[in-house]
Amino acid sequence: MGPFQRADKTWYIECHHVHRLSDGGPDSPRNVIGVCPNCHRRAHFGADREEFNKLLIDRLRLVEPRRRRKSQS
Numbered sequence: 168m169g170p171f172q173r174a175d176k177t178w179y180i181e182c183h184h185v186h187r188l189s190d191g192g193p194d195s196p197r198n199v200i201g202v203c204p205n206c207h208r209r210a211h212f213g214a215d216r217e218e219f220n221k222l223l224i225d226r227l228r229l230v231e232p233r234r235r236r237k238s239q240s
């Protein structure tokens with residue numbers, strides 16, 4: 168689920184690369200987390216962006232093993 172539904176009734180969400188592509192981060196699903204538009208701007212421009220990105224990386228580490236298990240079944 169995202170912050171709002173689009174006209175076609177699908178949920179809107181933005182993808183954030185937790186390790187920036189411009190810094191050599193991989194363009195891989197394991198490097199991307201879905202966030203609302205406000206959190207996406209926070210991750211890039213917030214005064215706490217470094218701490219917030221660390222939090223997103225920690226959350227992605229919790230989710231990624233579950234994604235791998237599901238894809239293997």
